[in-house]
Amino acid sequence: MLLKLLLGIWMVAVIVAAFLFAPPAQGFAEPEAARIIFFHVPLAMVAALAFVIAMVYAAKYLSRRDLMDDIKSSISAELGLVFAILATATGSLFARVQWGSWWNWDPRETSIVILMLVYAAYFALRAATESAEKRAALSAVYAILALPPMILLIFVVPRVMASLHPSDTLTSGGLSTQYRLVLYPAALGFLGLYVWLFKIKTALAEVRLKLGRY
Amino acid sequence: MLAATRFKPSSTESPAHSTAPPGPTEMLRRSAAVFQKDVTCEFRTRYAVNAIALFAITTLFAVSFAVGGAGISQTVQSSLLWIIIYFSGMSGLSRAFVREEEARTASALRLAAAPGAVFGGKLLFNLVLLAGLEAVTVPLFVGMMGLQVSGWPLFVSVLALGSAGLAVAATIVAAIVSRANAKGALFAVLSFPILLPLLIGAIHGTQAALESAKFSAGMQDVKLLVSYTGVMFIVSILVFKFVWED
Numbered sequence: 001m002l003l004k005l006l007l008g009i010w011m012v013a014v015i016v017a018a019f020l021f022a023p024p025a026q027g028f029a030e031p032e033a034a035r036i037i038f039f040h041v042p043l044a045m046v047a048a049l050a051f052v053i054a055m056v057y058a059a060k061y062l063s064r065r066d067l068m069d070d071i072k073s074s075i076s077a078e079l080g081l082v083f084a085i086l087a088t089a090t091g092s093l094f095a096r097v098q099w100g101s102w103w104n105w106d107p108r109e110t111s112i113v114i115l116m117l118v119y120a121a122y123f124a125l126r127a128a129t130e131s132a133e134k135r136a137a138l139s140a141v142y143a144i145l146a147l148p149p150m151i152l153l154i155f156v157v158p159r160v161m162a163s164l165h166p167s168d169t170l171t172s173g174g175l176s177t178q179y180r181l182v183l184y185p186a187a188l189g190f191l192g193l194y195v196w197l198f199k200i201k202t203a204l205a206e207v208r209l210k211l212g213r214y
Numbered sequence: 215m216l217a218a219t220r221f222k223p224s225s226t227e228s229p230a231h232s233t234a235p236p237g238p239t240e241m242l243r244r245s246a247a248v249f250q251k252d253v254t255c256e257f258r259t260r261y262a263v264n265a266i267a268l269f270a271i272t273t274l275f276a277v278s279f280a281v282g283g284a285g286i287s288q289t290v291q292s293s294l295l296w297i298i299i300y301f302s303g304m305s306g307l308s309r310a311f312v313r314e315e316e317a318r319t320a321s322a323l324r325l326a327a328a329p330g331a332v333f334g335g336k337l338l339f340n341l342v343l344l345a346g347l348e349a350v351t352v353p354l355f356v357g358m359m360g361l362q363v364s365g366w367p368l369f370v371s372v373l374a375l376g377s378a379g380l381a382v383a384a385t386i387v388a389a390i391v392s393r394a395n396a397k398g399a400l401f402a403v404l405s406f407p408i409l410l411p412l413l414i415g416a417i418h419g420t421q422a423a424l425e426s427a428k429f430s431a432g433m434q435d436v437k438l439l440v441s442y443t444g445v446m447f448i449v450s451i452l453v454f455k456f457v458w459e460d
Contacts, residue, residue: 062456110410117407124403128394138390141453145386145408148445152411156438 003199007192014038014186022182033097036090038182042190043087044112048154050080050194051115055147058140067209070136073143074126075201079194081119088112111153118146241330248327248335252310253342261313262343266306270351273298278358286359292420295355296413300380301402302347307384308401310336311392320392329455333385340381340388348377362424368432369423375439376416382443383408386450389457408446415439 018038024031057073060066091109096102103109125142129135236244256262277294314320323332352373355361363369387405391397419435426432 062453110414114407114410121400121404121407124400125390125394128396128400130395134393137456138393141457142390142404144453145390145446145449148449149408149411149442152438152442152445156441157411157414 003196007196011189014189017182022178030097036094038186040090042187043083046190046194047080047083047087050076055143058143061136061140071205077119077122079197084116107157114153244331245334248331249338252339262306262309266302266347269305270302270347274354288421288424292417296417303380304402307340308388308391310339311388312397315392329458333454337385340385344377344381364427365423368429372419379412379443382446412442
């Protein structure tokens with residue numbers, strides 16, 4: 001309850017700061033459009049993180065065989081899919097303004113689409129398996145199997161192919177202090193949003209499991 | 215424990231269900247046994263061979279007919295080659311595992327062979343199937359599409375590495391799919407996201423081989439293919455027993 005209140009206030013502050021505190025960025029086709037990074041970048045980060053968490057719970061299921069781990073893995077995957085869709089939508093909007101087309105098959109765009117395809121395939125696999133134990137084991141293996149290709153796509157393929165996305169802005173100090181002051185709290189806010197949703201869904205699933213309705 | 219088994223005279227036949235962990239040669243021998251069984255089964259019906267070969271040739275003819283004599287770019291040529299290989303593979307590479315479930319022989323195989331040997335045998339079978347497919351389609355493709363290959367060593371190594379990676383990923387996904395209910399449609403859906411880095415590297419590397427005679431032109435792609443195949447092989451071996459055993 002407290003987390004919910006804090007999160008609400010925090011996100012409002014972040015949204016206000018994104019539009020009023022941060023100055024329009026120079027060097028963009030539409031300086032005001034740069035504000036989208038406060039939403040787009042955290043969404044993409046949380047989408048990737050949710051996938052890693054889903055994979056960790058998958059591995060945990062395979063070693064402990066606790067059905068709750070499988071449920072947590074699938075909840076994290078569900079949330080990750082929502083975040084990935086939102087990151088793609090915001091990215092596509094920005095691409096239209098900045099580069100003049102909705103979609104360019106830039107390596108980063110490719111990797112987020114593949115991330116969404118992995119999630120979609122994961123849920124297709126879950127839907128196609130009836131027994132809960134078998135579903136848990138198969139989808140856990142698939143989540144683990146999908147991680148190495150994702151790492152290759154995110155870190156190796158952009159070095160082979162040219163990318164429109166800047167890859168070292170955050171680490172090389174290419175971002176002004178004012179932008180950093182909004183971007184990091186925004187990332188924290190979206191992370192909090194993920195944690196909050198995850199907790200609600202987990203509590204609900206736990207009750208369902210106890211009632212035998214899962 | 216390992217040392218003790220190593221000094222045993224090699225003539226004594228060790229039982230299949232011995233508790234000592236088998237060495238690499240023993241593992242390979244058992245995999246070869248599973249492979250031999252699969253080849254025998256396959257030649258009874260020739261289902262996978264027929265499906266793959268006919269699919270590949272049909273696609274090749276369709277592509278060649280559509281493109282005709284038009285000079286298409288090397289990017290398109292290398293993409294088409296890998297699209298044909300990928301989809302032909304998708305039409306037959308799941309057979310090795312799906313057949314065991316359909317014929318209800320999976321439980322017997324589980325008793326007769328260790329998970330590692332089963333995975334090794336099926337992987338060998340899929341590798342041979344893909345190699346056979348490429349031995350027919352690639353020369354046909356080169357001839358019908360008028361492919362000008364500048365660097366043959368690079369072309370052949372990208373083809374070999376790409377097929378190895380394709381076989382590894384397809385084998386483990388086939389194992390997953392054979393345990394689920396909707397086997398046919400799921401295979402391509404589950405394989406594509408996993409295979410995409412491999413396809414990107416293979417298409418890029420093939421294009422480099424068409425354009426340049428130097429092997430170094432595709433070195434980055436070769437590295438990508440080698441790392442993909444190696445990593446996927448190790449991960450597959452590690453997770454296979456969770457798929458195979460209930």
